[in-house]
Amino acid sequence: MLYHDKRLQYPVKVTTPDPAFARMLQQAIGGVEGEIRVAMQYFFQAWGARGRNPKYRDMLLHTATEEMGHIEMLATAVALNLEKAPASLQEAGAADNIVGAVMGGENPRHVIEGMLQRHILSTGMSAYPANADGVPFDMSHIYASGNLAADMYCNVAAEATGRVLATRIYNAAHDDGMKDMLHFMIARDTMHQQQWLAVIEELGGHAGALPIPNSFPQEKENQEHNYDFFATAADGSPPPAGRWTEGPSLDGKGEFTVFQNQPLGDVPDLGPARPDSSAQKEQM
Amino acid sequence: MLYHDKRLQYPVKVTTPDPAFARMLQQAIGGVEGEIRVAMQYFFQAWGARGRNPKYRDMLLHTATEEMGHIEMLATAVALNLEKAPASLQEAGAADNIVGAVMGGENPRHVIEGMLQRHILSTGMSAYPANADGVPFDMSHIYASGNLAADMYCNVAAEATGRVLATRIYNAAHDDGMKDMLHFMIARDTMHQQQWLAVIEELGGHAGALPIPNSFPQEKENQEHNYDFFATAADGSPPPAGRWTEGPSLDGKGEFTVFQNQPLGDVPDLGPARPDSSAQKEQM
Amino acid sequence: MLYHDKRLQYPVKVTTPDPAFARMLQQAIGGVEGEIRVAMQYFFQAWGARGRNPKYRDMLLHTATEEMGHIEMLATAVALNLEKAPASLQEAGAADNIVGAVMGGENPRHVIEGMLQRHILSTGMSAYPANADGVPFDMSHIYASGNLAADMYCNVAAEATGRVLATRIYNAAHDDGMKDMLHFMIARDTMHQQQWLAVIEELGGHAGALPIPNSFPQEKENQEHNYDFFATAADGSPPPAGRWTEGPSLDGKGEFTVFQNQPLGDVPDLGPARPDSSAQKEQM
Amino acid sequence: MLYHDKRLQYPVKVTTPDPAFARMLQQAIGGVEGEIRVAMQYFFQAWGARGRNPKYRDMLLHTATEEMGHIEMLATAVALNLEKAPASLQEAGAADNIVGAVMGGENPRHVIEGMLQRHILSTGMSAYPANADGVPFDMSHIYASGNLAADMYCNVAAEATGRVLATRIYNAAHDDGMKDMLHFMIARDTMHQQQWLAVIEELGGHAGALPIPNSFPQEKENQEHNYDFFATAADGSPPPAGRWTEGPSLDGKGEFTVFQNQPLGDVPDLGPARPDSSAQKEQM
Amino acid sequence: MLYHDKRLQYPVKVTTPDPAFARMLQQAIGGVEGEIRVAMQYFFQAWGARGRNPKYRDMLLHTATEEMGHIEMLATAVALNLEKAPASLQEAGAADNIVGAVMGGENPRHVIEGMLQRHILSTGMSAYPANADGVPFDMSHIYASGNLAADMYCNVAAEATGRVLATRIYNAAHDDGMKDMLHFMIARDTMHQQQWLAVIEELGGHAGALPIPNSFPQEKENQEHNYDFFATAADGSPPPAGRWTEGPSLDGKGEFTVFQNQPLGDVPDLGPARPDSSAQKEQM
Amino acid sequence: MLYHDKRLQYPVKVTTPDPAFARMLQQAIGGVEGEIRVAMQYFFQAWGARGRNPKYRDMLLHTATEEMGHIEMLATAVALNLEKAPASLQEAGAADNIVGAVMGGENPRHVIEGMLQRHILSTGMSAYPANADGVPFDMSHIYASGNLAADMYCNVAAEATGRVLATRIYNAAHDDGMKDMLHFMIARDTMHQQQWLAVIEELGGHAGALPIPNSFPQEKENQEHNYDFFATAADGSPPPAGRWTEGPSLDGKGEFTVFQNQPLGDVPDLGPARPDSSAQKEQM
Known part of the structure; x- marks a missing residue:
């Protein structure tokens, strides 16, 4: 269970509100690379954690809890960036001087359009759980597979795309x-x-960890092609050489080679449609 | 651009059709861990690949093309598993012997319900691009960030959860x-x-690759907390010790430590709502 | 604007309630082949209809209005099919005889699971606007392109898949x-x-109507390939002959031929990533 | 910001695991009436709260934080209900006695199908943020309008449907x-x-609170129809009498009356399609 | 069933078309606070209405039917606001004077971008069932719980957010x-x-109506905490006092008090992963 | 299975990059009228094709394969149109001359906002599988019904709306x-x-093909109303005359007539809510 402190984890200050910047921050809140995703992902991984060693569950709870504070910081930053923005065309005209100064000469009408989405219409100038395009975050992006190693790579992926996003927003700040x-x-x-x-x-x-899951007996997988790079160029030209085309595999359990892809199976034949399947008669 | 061969990459044979198994295979087609995801993810990464070295683009095209063949194999397997299934209640009664044998004594009505989803209603007993729950695949799961290292970890995550899924289906086969x-x-x-x-x-x-993106000057990030594990237990109890709580960081650029999380910021104050924002009067 | 009559367009009677059948009917309500789709599609086509001849707008309003009555009939049918179903495990045990008779010997627990979705949990045994898998209808399936002929083919497609669905449900009734x-x-x-x-x-x-849109000057499109069937077999083998590989085109404006697909373009080169794009350094 | 305690807010015990019950609990986690919704809704309302009186923000934080603990309890309950379930067909056969006892004579195959969704395939038998149909929760259900009174009614709606759901699950427990x-x-x-x-x-x-928003000058709204019940029966028959057809309005600012709905506007005429809009020629 | 009149419920006139305003109106059509939502919500509540008194069903039909006319008015307004807008860059240049006048000196290119979404690309300048961000309306927002009182609060919530939205659009008109x-x-x-x-x-x-559902015997719910405000501040500081922290409850069935939240449960222990669950070996 | 050629099907050249045009192209990639849709639709129709004549399956594979090359062309075009765009506000200021020239005097800030979506934040200036509004493509738009004729009309609909879209983008190019x-x-x-x-x-x-499915015995459908145009005007005024109101039907199997719609059914009566359904007591 959780407790709260109404102070923020880290200071959030905005000197010159910028609604276009608020829109960028939405990507860090409700984008697939954003903070709702990591918070919820770590919580669900923790809540479903199985294994003799409870420390991974505990660690996940620590970090999931931290991430909730990040959503809060970003939501606060969005609201502050929308603070002084004009709410209507009429006002935008009047406020031209102020906004113009803020925006570096930008036409205030433009600013309004930038915020026209749910920030103005649906939230009264607050953050909401959607990305910079207004697409609501959907929870299918919470990856929690029940396999600890798979989950860890999902988390690395989330933090790698997350830091890429954060640095892009920083570059625009x-x-x-x-x-x-x-x-x-x-x-x-x-x-x-x-x-x-x-x-x-x-x-x-x-x-030790690869291939994931390491609990599946590797001898049950096809032994001919489990360390082959499959080349699929139509003219049979070889793929570019790389760490993955020759030499020992990273897990030390195989040797990389190149295999020219080709059909090992037949043309599939599904047979005619069934009489009562509402296909056309010609398919039966 | 692509070419096709109407033969399959690998043989797909079904001796005893099983509609419930067909449903499991749908997860490998249209689940977030499935083959549509990896095929499209690798294509979009390839099509947007930038950098002096074109080999990563080429490699991605090879593998994306291979994955298209995997969707085809799975779609064929779904269709074959639905082949002999009864299409209606009436028929289920008649077919009881056959289906009963297949299903190990299962009531045929049950089988029908297992397939009742779009397999029977919407596809006439073929595969469709949705997961085992019938939730259509949505393309927000195509991760292609423009950062090569981030994308590689996204791909590892996809293949790790993908292999976990495939082994689970294997265990049920x-x-x-x-x-x-x-x-x-x-x-x-x-x-x-x-x-x-x-x-x-x-x-x-x-x-070399971490932190991702490695092109963002690391001195611009906060130097106090970039290798700290933040502990968030309400009673201040220390987190479990692990590779991530002490010792050198994996990138060799820092030293792991533990930091007891606490508010470094203030209580946010967003100020009153604007007069024309359609808030309640009491908020203004 | 609309008026209502609280009577149904056509009688809806259910003698032996069947929750599994109710689930099938949901596909006809909230599936992409269902009635919400056609009702809303025809309304939006009507509301956006442009052209000197208002009769198409009028016709669309007539039929859209009719379709609303079809949703109502199906929703009523769902509710009636759920009427006598047990609401809990306890009751299912007690009701075994009744339900068992209805379901042909089926275990009542099974029946419950069949309805366990939102019918029992979220609607109290009524219809809801989702398909047989419980996936809510999403309005991106309302096709209204502003081109009358394109819209008509969208409508044919909707009614063709709609009648296929309805006959499948009929076959299971x-x-x-x-x-x-x-x-x-x-x-x-x-x-x-x-x-x-x-x-x-x-x-x-x-x-007269093809190619759609017929208002785009056809001489602006590529004249070499606008009636070619592109063959994409990797081994160059010819495609199967059909009405579309030779002879005059259906619009009388061209001649069908076969063209072996091949790259007419180059390998694309997107150039390096920009310095501030948060790619990896190796991509710049 | 938040802190955590790894103990649960309230005891969660499961004596006889039941995967079908786990599925019901999913509705309370990731359904639109569920706990993710209320937790996130109260947080976003708090984070965007404006007004001179900070107590509403504070109150929302208290309750949002509590709700996070409810998701945790339910996720734990799901995992415990899946604890002893067979993971594969083979095992189900072997485990028939055990499972059969648990399920009250239910066929084990049936049990598997009940869990076949992402619980078995994608989570390794844990909870995930989707409803009982496997439809992932989508954050467009987080209502936070910036109007305090509107938000409160959204919250009542959420808790009313939430308690309806919880009692239905209780009845099935x-x-x-x-x-x-x-x-x-x-x-x-x-x-x-x-x-x-x-x-x-x-x-x-x-x-005092109605109509919401109370900050919009009510004289700007149409004064003829703001307390009229519009009757829309095609034959003009009167609507049923109720508290809303006569007597003073609840806000004391009007008198309820009945108005027979009729077109006050004209047939709309959108004019022809523009020449370059890719409509059919006949529409121009 | 329904009938139609091709005239509008209320006049819809546009003197100076404004595509940016059209975009705002989309939120009132296809936003979660919009008219599709209320029309469909009231219809589904009516179609599933149970109870000895049919008047609630009838009343819902009257109002649902009215709301269909509101969607029509808004769709007409969108189409009229897009009427004179330039369809292409070339034309925008030519039309500069006209559009410039309308938009108050705005660059016409900007106008185009404002409409660039599906209005121009997918609808030929008509309305479509999506919100101001182009996110299609999804029918999971149709709340119809089978509990009359819960549904009424859902409807109040819909009309409260709906009127907030409408007044915001009015303020921008x-x-x-x-x-x-x-x-x-x-x-x-x-x-x-x-x-x-x-x-x-x-x-x-x-x-009389609370708690919803009032048919669940209230003695079955926990009697210790059903009128407690749970305080969750980490430092144990008391929550702000309000109508909800002391005094009789609104339903007259309890007394509000404050309870400092604390774990009443244990640390959950899910046990190890099963051998065939494709977890990592370390979890088993 | 598939093979690739790293060259493009047709040349893709961009002389003056235009990020707003890139946004339009996204509709042709990930819009419901776009190329992902047709490629995947044809593949799934092929993979599920049943019938004695395999030529339809083969033909579908040829064209599905071609369409993959179209996605690639469009993705390349998006990346090239984003090539020279400024990545940040700072740079936009510096780059004013260049961008200004490109955009015809457009304020560079505006350009940035046009690209602000995931192109800049999430892809590092590449294409992604979403439409012009950033709404990700969802695979429920893959129509594959198992009925060949229904599928063909779905394909005509896709290509008709697809060509409408392509000509609109051409008009804006x-x-x-x-x-x-x-x-x-x-x-x-x-x-x-x-x-x-x-x-x-x-x-x-x-x-021959109508009504679809032609395998359902037409005598099982209602013979009174299967070629009637249902008129739904509230005042009983006749619908506009057209090819569909009189004369032989297109399939030669009936005669068009007009029928004034009227309730043939009764007012539905669902009966009271069940005692344990958590409705309000008043509904029981």
Whole structure:
């Protein structure tokens, strides 16, 4: 269970509100690379954690809880960036000077359109759980497979795309308060990338954890093609050479080779449609 | 651009059709861990690939093309598993012997209900691009960030959850043809896990690739907390010790420590609602 | 604007309630082949209809209004099929005799599971706007392109898949009341298929209406490949002959031929990633 | 920001695991009436709260935080209900005795199908953020309008449907541990219904809070029809009498009357399609 | 069943077309606070209405039918606001004077981008069933629980957020025709808020209707915490005092008190993963 | 299975990159009228094709494979149109001259906002599988009914709306390379409209293929109303005359007539709610 503190994890200050920047921040809230995703992903991984060693569950709870505070920071930042924006055309005209100054000469009408989405229409100028396009976050992006190593790579993927996003927003930021907030969040993403990879290391690294799941007897998988790079060029030209085309595999359990892809199966024949399947007569 | 061969990449045989098994296979087609996802993800990563070295683009095209053949195999397997199933209640009664034998004594009505979804109603007993619950695949799961290392971890995540899924389906399989098909696909997942990690290795491994993106000057991120594990227990009790709580970080650029999380910011104050924002008067 | 009559367009009677059948009916309510789709599609086409001749707008309003009555009939049928179903495990035990008779010996627990979705949990045993898998209808399936001929083909497609669905449900029906309701709805689908094709006929049939849109000057499209069947077999083997591989085109404006697909373009080169795009350094 | 305690808010015990019951619990996790919805809705309302009186923000944080603990309890209950379930067909056969005992004579194959969704395939027998049909929760259901009174009614709606759902699940429960957990959660829903209505009372009740938003000058709305019940029967028959057809309005600002609906507007004329809009020529 | 009149319920006039305003109107069509939602919600509540008194069903049909006319008005308004807009860049240049005048000096290119969504690409300048962000309406927002009181609060919530939205659009309107249309629709929202609350009053108000569902024996819920406000501040500081922290509850069945939240349960222990669940070996 | 060629099917050149045009192209990639849809639709129809004549399956594979190359062309075009765009506000200021020239005097800030969606934030300036509004493509739009004739009309609908979209984008194009690419794609849409209608012709045209499915015995459908146009005007005024109101039906199996719609059924009576259904007591 959780407790709250009404103070923020880290200061969130906005000197010059910018509704277009608020829109970017929405991607970090409700985008698939955003903070709702990691918070909920870590919670569901924790709540379903199985295994003799409870420490992974505990660790996940620590970090999931932290991420909730990040959503809060971003939601606060969105609301502050919308603070002084005009709410209607009429007002935009009147406010031209102020907004113009803020936006570096931008036409205020333009600003309105930038916020015209649910920020103005549906939230009264607050954050909402959708991405920068207004597409609501959908929970199918919560990856929690029941396999600890698979989940850790899902988490690395989330933090890698998350830090890419955060640095892009940082590069677009022009307000010192926003830069400060983001430089903190980017640091946290650095740590979280490390953290999930460190679990893989504890689980034996490439040699111990791969192939995932390591509990499936590898002799049950096809032994001819499990370390082959399949080349699919129509003219049979070889693929570019890389770490993955020759040499020992990373898990030390095979040798990389190249295999020219070709049909090992037949043309499928599904047979005619059944009489009562409402196909056309010609299909029966 | 692509070419096709109407033969299958690998044989797909079904001796005893099983509609419930067909439903499981749908997860491998249209689930977030499935083959539509990886095929499309690798294509979009290839089509947007930037960088002086075109080999990553080429490699992605090879594997994306291969994955299209996997969707085809699974779609064929679904259709074959639905082949002999009764299409209506009336017929189910008549077919009791056959189906009963197949299903191990199961009531045929039950079988129908198992297929009642769009397989019977909307496809006439073919595969469709949705998961085992009938939830259509949605393309927001195509991760292609423009950052090569982030994308590789997304791909490892996809192949790790993909192989977990494939082995679970294998464990539930009882038809030799289906086991044979799956033992091939599981082998390919093994290789693909290796392949994407091999790219990370080429890019310098943990030390060279992390933190992702490595092009963002790390001195711009907060230096106090970028290798801290944040502990969030309400009673201040320490988190479990692990590879991530002490010792050098995996990228060799920091030292793991533990930090007891606490509010560094203030209580946010968004100020009153604007007069024309259609809030209640009491909020203004 | 609309008016209502609280009586149904056609009688809806259920003698032996069957929750599994209720689930099938949901596909006809909230499936992509269902009645919400056609009602809303025809309304939006009508509301956006442009052109000197208002009769198409009027016709669409007539039929959209009719379709609303079909949703109502199906929703009523769902509620009646859930009428006598047990609401809990305890009751299912008690009701074994009754339900058992209805279901042909089926275990009542099974029946419950069949209805366990939102019918029992979220609606208190009524219909809801989702398909047989419980996937809510989403309005992106309302096709209204602003091009009358394109819309007519969208409508034919909707009524064709709609009648396929209705006949499949009819084939699975065992209650005379349900068969009667469906035999009426299937007849209406027959008419609606005719109706939209009749508009195409009024617009000049294949010769007059195609290619859609007929307002785009056809000389602006590539004249070399606009009546070619592109063959994509990797080994260059010819495609199967058909009405579409030789002879005059249906619109009388071209001649069908076969063209072996091949790359007419180059390998694309997107250039390196930009310095501030948060790609990996190796991509820049 | 938040802190966690790894203990649960209230005991969660399962004596006889029941995967079908686990599926019902999913509706309370990821259904639109479920706990993810209320937790996130209260957080987003708090994070965007504006107004001179900060107490509503604070109150929302208290309750949002509580609701996170409810998701945790339900996720735990799902995992425990799946604990002893067979993971494969083979095992189901072997485990017939055990499972049969648990399920009251149910065929084990049936049990498997009941869990066949992502519980078995995608989560390894844990909860996931989707409803009982496997439809992932989507965040467009987080209602936070920026208007305090509107939000309170959204919250009452959420808790009213939430308690309806919880009592339905209670009625289907047969395990004492589950009943105990639910009898606690139902009590909390009782309080939360009260709580949001108490805010309305503080805001002046019907007379003070309505119409929402009360900040829009009511003289700007049409004064002829703002307290009329519009009757839409095609034959002009009067609507049923009720509190809403005569007498003073609840806000004391009008008098209820009945108005027979009729077109006050004209047939709309959108004019022809534009020449370059890719409509058919006949529409231009 | 329904009938139609091709005239509009209320006049819809647009003197100066404004595509950006058209975009706002989309939120009132296909947003979660919009008219498709209420029309369909009231229809599904009517179609599933159970109870000895048919008047609630009848009343719902009257109002659902009215709401269909509101969608029509808004769709007409969208089409009229797009009427004179340039369809292409070329034309925008030519039309600069006209559009410039309309838009108050706005660059015409900007206007195009404002409409660039499906209005221009997919509808040929008509309305479509999506919100202002182009997110299609999804029918999971149709709340119809089978509990009359819960549904009434869902309806109040819909009309409260609906009127908030309509007044925000009114505040942004600058065309007299649009203001006239909206001042009518806002009035209707006022009535509809009243109407659904009047049903609650008929059902006994707070004392009679609460807690919802009132058919669940309240003694089965936990009696210790059903009127407690749970405080969740980490430092144990008391929550702000309000109508909900002390005094009699609104239903007169309890007394509000404050309870400092604390774990009443244990740390959950899910046990190890099963051998065949494709978890990592370390979890078994 | 598939093979690839890394060259493009047709040249894709962009002389003057235009991010707003890139956004339009997204509709052709991930819109419901776009290329992902047709590629996947044809593949799934092929993979599920049943019938004695395998040629329809083969034909579908040829064309599905071709369409994959169209997605690739469009994705390349998006990436090239984003090539020179500024990635941040700072840079936009500096780059004013270049961008200004490109955009015809457009304010660079505006350009950024046009791309602000996932193109800049989530893809690093590449295409992604969503429409022009950023709404991800969802696979429920893959129509594959198991009925060949129904599928063909679905394909005509897809190619008709597809060509409408492509011509609209052509009309908005100002770059010669883009016009050249589109004039090729529009030609392919022309052929594909022909191709699917040619299948209908092979299947017997209107007389042979209708009503779809033609395998359902037409005598089982209601014979009174299967060729009636139902008029639904409230005042009983006749519908506009058209090809569909009199004369022989297109399939030659009936005669069109007009029927004034009226209730043939009764007021439905669902009976009271069940005692344990958690309705309000008043409903029981």
